[in-house]
Amino acid sequence: MALLVLAALHLFVPLGPLIELRRSDPALASLLLTEIRLPRTLLAAGYGAVLGMTGAALQANFANPLASPDITGSSSGAALGAVLGAYWFAIADPLALAAFGAGGAGLALLALILLAGRRSDTATLLLAGVAIALAAGAATSLLLALAPSPFAFYDSFEWLMGSFVDRSLPQAAAALIPAGIACALLARRARALDLMALGEDVAASLGFPPRRVGIEVVALSAIAVGACVSVCGAIGFVGLIAPYAARRLTGGHPGRAMVPAALIGGILLVLADLAVRLAPAGRVIPVGILTTVVGTPLFIWLVVGMRRRLAS
Amino acid sequence: MTSLLEAQGVAIEGRLHPTDLDVEAGSLVALIGANGSGKTSLLRALAAVEMSGGRVAIDGEDLASVPPARRPHLLTFLPASRDVIWPIRAHDLIVLGSPRDEAERIDRLLDRLELESLADRPANQLSTGERARVLLARAMAPSPRLLLLDEPLSNLDPYWVLRTIELLRETVREAGCSAVVSLHDIDRVSSFDRALLVDQGRIAADLAPAAMLGSAELSRSFRVEKGSSGWRISSPEGPRSSP
Numbered sequence: 001m002a003l004l005v006l007a008a009l010h011l012f013v014p015l016g017p018l019i020e021l022r023r024s025d026p027a028l029a030s031l032l033l034t035e036i037r038l039p040r041t042l043l044a045a046g047y048g049a050v051l052g053m054t055g056a057a058l059q060a061n062f063a064n065p066l067a068s069p070d071i072t073g074s075s076s077g078a079a080l081g082a083v084l085g086a087y088w089f090a091i092a093d094p095l096a097l098a099a100f101g102a103g104g105a106g107l108a109l110l111a112l113i114l115l116a117g118r119r120s121d122t123a124t125l126l127l128a129g130v131a132i133a134l135a136a137g138a139a140t141s142l143l144l145a146l147a148p149s150p151f152a153f154y155d156s157f158e159w160l161m162g163s164f165v166d167r168s169l170p171q172a173a174a175a176l177i178p179a180g181i182a183c184a185l186l187a188r189r190a191r192a193l194d195l196m197a198l199g200e201d202v203a204a205s206l207g208f209p210p211r212r213v214g215i216e217v218v219a220l221s222a223i224a225v226g227a228c229v230s231v232c233g234a235i236g237f238v239g240l241i242a243p244y245a246a247r248r249l250t251g252g253h254p255g256r257a258m259v260p261a262a263l264i265g266g267i268l269l270v271l272a273d274l275a276v277r278l279a280p281a282g283r284v285i286p287v288g289i290l291t292t293v294v295g296t297p298l299f300i301w302l303v304v305g306m307r308r309r310l311a312s
Numbered sequence: 313m314t315s316l317l318e319a320q321g322v323a324i325e326g327r328l329h330p331t332d333l334d335v336e337a338g339s340l341v342a343l344i345g346a347n348g349s350g351k352t353s354l355l356r357a358l359a360a361v362e363m364s365g366g367r368v369a370i371d372g373e374d375l376a377s378v379p380p381a382r383r384p385h386l387l388t389f390l391p392a393s394r395d396v397i398w399p400i401r402a403h404d405l406i407v408l409g410s411p412r413d414e415a416e417r418i419d420r421l422l423d424r425l426e427l428e429s430l431a432d433r434p435a436n437q438l439s440t441g442e443r444a445r446v447l448l449a450r451a452m453a454p455s456p457r458l459l460l461l462d463e464p465l466s467n468l469d470p471y472w473v474l475r476t477i478e479l480l481r482e483t484v485r486e487a488g489c490s491a492v493v494s495l496h497d498i499d500r501v502s503s504f505d506r507a508l509l510v511d512q513g514r515i516a517a518d519l520a521p522a523a524m525l526g527s528a529e530l531s532r533s534f535r536v537e538k539g540s541s542g543w544r545i546s547s548p549e550g551p552r553s554s555p
Contacts, residue, residue, distance in 0.1 A: 063397045195409055197398045198450065205359040205389035205460075206409055207380030252400035252434060253408075309437075 003045060003263050006270045011041040013274070039172040040164040044273040044287070045266040046176040047164075047228045048238055052265020053183045053258050054221040055239030056246060060193035060254035061217040062118070064125050065247075066302065068239035069105070069225045072125070073132030075236070077108025078222075078229035079160055080136045080143070085230070087147040087156075094174030094231060102178070102226030108132050109218045118200075118214055122306065162235035162288020164273055175231035182224040186258060189213060193255030235288040237295025238265050238272075244302065316490045317458055322357040322366035329514040330366060333358070335458070335490050340480060342501040342521065343494040345510035346534050351494040352392060352462055354510055358492065359389035359460045370457050384411050384454035392462040392494075394443045399434035402427060402446045410454040418453060424479055425449050440467045448476065452483065459483075459491040466496055477503045498534065498543075501525065509533055 012018065022029040055068040069075045081104020085091040091100065116128035144152045192208040200210040246261035247254060276285045317335035328350050335341055345351045357363045360375045368375045370386040378386060396405065407418060422428050425445045430438060435446055444467045451459060465473045477500065480491050501507040507524035509517040517529040524530055531537045537546035
């Protein structure tokens with residue numbers, strides 16, 4: 001409900017120009033609403049939901065509250081895949097780009113499993129995730145520097161920093177339809193992921209093979225994150241914070257936290273995108289920058305809290 | 313008496329040789345063996361966690377074809393790890409994996425394991441010994457036909473070691489189920505109906521507890537022997553090789 005109200009707010013505010021335009025040119029007003037504002041609202045709410053859902057699923061799967069699309073390096077992998085598709089294979093079709101993004105995210109998660117194992121301790125997971133994010137970031141920069149188009153760097157800046165500005169409805173559909181299907185399939189794994197809280201062996205003894213569940217979670221998360229990143233770029237911390245808040249609502253159960261995490265993620269990203277609209281006229285702040293600025297202290301607070309718990 | 317558990321040729325590549333095991337209903341079976349002998353591998357294979365060959369049936373139902381919803385009625389497995397990552401309330405953790413939350417039975421279990429005062433606390437903030445009792449309660453909660461427990465007495469104080477054995481005995485008697493329990497302390501086998509000695513990935517001896525404690529197989533496997541003042545090292549051989 002809160003997400004719907006915020007999404008409506010996001011769609012119609014600022015109301016002034018919309019009313020004014022409606023008086024002078026109703027057709028243009030309706031075009032502004034459906035072609036410009038609607039994709040932005042859908043992407044903000046949808047991408048936020050994807051980050052919340054996949055963050056919760058990855059955390060449950062890796063048995064680690066710090067696993068998330070950005071910390072595991074999958075967002076960076078998705079960006080690398082999308083840059084490769086856009087600037088080296090000259091792919092313009094948003095759905096094909098989404099597939100490249102999903103491929104990049106999938107490879108990053110695969111690298112994480114190879115480097116850190118399927119249920120590693122926090123330090124190993126963080127180090128492996130940081131290494132993958134750095135490697136993917138460097139590879140992305142290299143691909144942009146050597147891209148056939150000399151404007152690739154400039155072009156991609158606003159896109160890769162995470163933004164919903166000037167996206168079209170077909171782009172929103174290319175991101176959100178595959179991501180929505182992947183998230184719906186992820187939601188079906190809530191019970192298996194809850195049982196994995198008892199340990200992989202217990203889940204296996206109850207008929208939920210952890211390896212199969214893990215492959216599903218990683219593949220579906222890669223598809224969802226990859227599709228969104230290929231359209232909006234990488235957005236940090238929502239996938240880390242939303243599941244943390246959601247588990248407070250589900251009594252700590254990691255699997256059943258997925259749907260609440262999706263709702264919280266959607267709310268957070270719609271709020272963040274409303275906030276960046278407050279930027280001075282003529283300036284655009286990519287929403288990904290805001291989530292990182294707000295998310296970093298929260299991340300540090302989580303790490304410090306974890307360290308204190310371990311010490312006690 | 314009919315067998316509750318029938319395992320035929322269960323094996324794990326490199327760790328457990330093809331093993332047959334029958335366990336009758338209503339029996340408490342101790343599983344002992346030196347470190348790395350294959351106790352955990354045998355329990356994991358019996359729980360169908362990992363198996364490279366063989367077949368496990370409980371009350372005639374082949375585990376390979378039993379759907380997840382039916383599994384907790386047939387068996388539960390308690391791993392040796394006491395780790396709990398997520399801040400799930402102890403009570404919620406206990407009913408997690410149970411097919412239904414039968415409040416009365418769960419309350420009785422909490423009472424028997426004296427867990428009422430811990431029920432609302434996050435399980436990841438309990439002491440290791442408290443978590444051990446919570447996780448044992450989780451394994452017992454669905455009232456399965458077979459309990460497969462990997463070192464349930466580790467991390468428990470002397471009172472809880474004795475109380476847990478007593479509780480297992482009561483459960484087996486009341487429900488007509490069975491339990492296969494791996495033990496660290498070989499003297500505890502005397503509280504069980506039957507003792508299995510695992511050595512180098514196979515069952516090396518299957519004896520009554522008293523016979524097991526005096527057996528040459530046990531002395532050979534553990535490299536200890538019973539003296540007048542308890543167990544003592546029997547042989548100065550080098551380190552044992554794993555199976």
